[in-house]
Amino acid sequence: TWVTVVAMVMFLLAVFYHGRQLETNARLDFLWKLQSKQELDDMSDLREHNKQLLQNILPEHVAQYYMEREREDEELYAENYDNVAVMFASIPNFAEFYSQTFHQGIECLRLLNEIIADFDELLGEERFAEIEKIKSIGSTYMAVSGLNNQKKKECTDKWSHLVALADYALAMQQVLEDINTHSFNDFKLKIGLTHGPAVAGVIGARKPQYDIWGKTVNLASRMDSNGVTGKIQVPQETYAILVTRGFKFECRGDIAVKGFEDKIRTYFLVGKDRCYTRLSGVPVSGLRRSGATHTTLATIVCGLVRSKHAQAKRSLENEKRRADSKSRHSAPMITTDSPVYNGHARLPNIPHGHVVKPTLNLPQGTPGLPMKNTTPLPPIRRKPGVVEITTSGV
Secondary structure, three states, rough: OOHHHHHHHHHHHHHHHHHHHHHHHHHHHHHHHHHHHHHHHHHHHHHHHHHHHHHHOOOOOHHHHHHHHOOOOOOOOOOEEEEEEEEEOOOOHHHHHHHOOOOHHHHHHHHHHHHHHHHHHEEEEEEOOEEEEEEEOOOOOEEEEEEOOOHHOOOOOOOHHHHHHHHHHHHHHHHHHHHHEEEEOOOOOEEEEEEEEEEEEEOOOOOEEEEOOOOOOOEEEEEHHHHOOEEEEEEHHHHHHHHHHOOEEEEEEEEEOOOOOOOEEEEEEEOOHHHHOOOOOHHHOOOOOOOOOOHHHHHHHHHHHHHHHHHHHHHHHHHHHHHHHHHHHHHOOOOOOEEEEEOEOOOOOEEEEEOOOOOOOOOOOOOOOOOOOOOOOOOOEEEEEEEEOOOOOO
């Protein structure tokens, strides 16, 4: 019979050990799945932030090119375009306004940043989706339309990007007038705009920059530098396209342009007819910013920092959870606010049959208590906010 008893005891111990192993494995699997899910979420957030950061440096279709395929380090991105529109816009009298004294210089740069940021905000509007900002040098702003072939295929009018860039030039003038009203200044834009073939690409191994080159770019720059303050100057070829789409012009005449042998006839863009506006009858001269949101570089960097801090915090919480799990397996822990069942605090992860009811050793004759000798309480080790009870029979 003692063999049977030993076998039963060993069988029970094996079942108990197996059950504990299953419980431990289940908990570890749950923690690993939770951690892997958090890491996947972190990777997804980081990829989205990287995508937004890249799209703030490069146009959307170029950023997609670099993110969706493997490429060699020396591989060059370049593309030829038969028809793009190029615009240069400068503020000639900003140099007179700028002062190099410390405090005044900072205020001048703050105002210039507000102007450029408002121009960038305009590009967040749906009607200017075909326009890409190339760069800003000082108080000169360069933008190009017609670079995204996918968007050009979706438009029935092949000159829709040129119309959008002309609308954008008029909207920039209105934005600068609003800034002048609030800052009590008298800044004026001088804008040059044209269209034609060009080459675009990314240059530089560090701080890569997307730029555009060609005769069309040179002509647009000359339209700006040889223009008149407060006017939008275009050559005759661009005028011939825009005039049929509701834009109003004044003829300036033939001017000599550096880098071009013959004189070029130019026109000033002065407005647009109401019936041709793309905003449901609202004239371009009455445009106001729609407050379209645009993810700025500061917002992206802030999001990356927050994501990194959140990941570090979750790592600390996981380490703390593992440490608590180890201490919980080594000795049962009972907090001071643990639920009470029949006068006994419930011990976690301990079978109910193994819990020994603690009794008090009080003098004989204490009212309301059993009149018998009792065993003393087990030793108690106290921690801040936690009472740890070592029980016999566990």
